[in-house]
Amino acid sequence: METKRPDPDALLASLKREEARQKRGKLKIFLGMCPGVGKTYAMLQAARQQQAEGVDVLIGVAETHERKETQALLEDLTVASKIKIEYRGTVLEEMDLDTIFMIRSQLVIVDELAHTNVPGSRHPKRYQDVLELLAAGIDVYTTLNVQHVESRTEAVYQITGVKVQETVSDSIVDGADEIALIDLSP
Numbered sequence: 001m002e003t004k005r006p007d008p009d010a011l012l013a014s015l016k017r018e019e020a021r022q023k024r025g026k027l028k029i030f031l032g033m034c035p036g037v038g039k040t041y042a043m044l045q046a047a048r049q050q051q052a053e054g055v056d057v058l059i060g061v062a063e064t065h066e067r068k069e070t071q072a073l074l075e076d077l078t079v080a081s082k083i084k085i086e087y088r089g090t091v092l093e094e095m096d097l098d099t100i101f102m103i104r105s106q107l108v109i110v111d112e113l114a115h116t117n118v119p120g121s122r123h124p125k126r127y128q129d130v131l132e133l134l135a136a137g138i139d140v141y142t143t144l145n146v147q148h149v150e151s152r153t154e155a156v157y158q159i160t161g162v163k164v165q166e167t168v169s170d171s172i173v174d175g176a177d178e179i180a181l182i183d184l185s186p
Contacts, residue, residue, distance in 0.1 A: 025134040026177040029113065030143045039143040039182045040064065040111055044073035046180075047109050047141060051077065058105035060133075061095040061126075063112055078105070085120045092118045097129055100138075107139045114148035114166040127168050149173055 028046075030039040040062060051057045059079040064070040080100050082093035094117050100108055110133070115126040123129050130140050147156040150167045157163050173179070 023137055025136065025138040025140060027130070027134055027139075027175065028141045028178040028180065029173065029176045030141065030180045030182050031146065031173075032143070032182045033146050035145060037182055037184050039145075041067075041070050041073065042180065042182045043109060043111070043141050043143055044070065044077075047077065047107065048073060050107055055107050056105045057107045057109065058100060058103055060100050060108045060110045060129075061112070062109055077109075078103075080108075083121075085118045087118045087120065094118050094121050095126070095129055097122055097132065100133065101136065105138070107141065108133055110140055110142045113142040113144045113172070114168045116166050125166075125168075127172055131172075144168060144173070 030043045030046075032039040044062065047057050047059075057077060059074065059077050061082070062070075062074060062079070064074070080103060081096055083096040083099075084091050084093055086092075095110065110126065110130050113127050113130060117124055117126060117129070123132070130142060133140050146152055147162075147164050148167055149170060151170045153164045153167055
């Protein structure tokens with residue numbers, strides 16, 4: 001009886017993928033059905049918990065939308081400076097990856113994963129910023145609404161009549177190490 005030996009090239013490729021995965025930062029997505037359900041609030045609470053447990057946390061970008069309860073969660077957390085970019089006569093602020101890499105925290109908070117960066121930014125989309133952080137071995141907590149997941153945009157359009165422009169590939173969501181579903185009680 002002949003036993004089939006595993007393909008050594010396939011084994012080596014598998015080991016290399018696993019090694020790369022271990023060096024990559026961990027991604028946690030706080031996923032909600034719509035804006036306003038508390039994704040940012042939950043993410044900042046989780047970040048504060050991580051900090052209390054000794055993890056070095058840095059806020060790359062957090063959109064509080066001037067909600068006092070959410071803004072209060074930023075107290076005692078280090079917030080990275082933002083980069084200023086002029087666009088069509090207006091100076092706008094975006095997350096500053098170079099500053100984040102200089103600080104080199106274990107965990108970076110990056111709100112609104114599907115955000116489109118201002119032209120002139122390092123990457124066109126915020127999820128690309130996150131991928132760069134992960135590739136550098138930095139863990140990331142981020143937020144995302146269901147309507148921004150690429151495979152869901154047609155269903156959202158059929159239900160709401162709104163064509164979502166800012167999307168994130170399903171592969172980003174599939175590659176997350178953890179997804180926390182954030183929703184309001186019915």
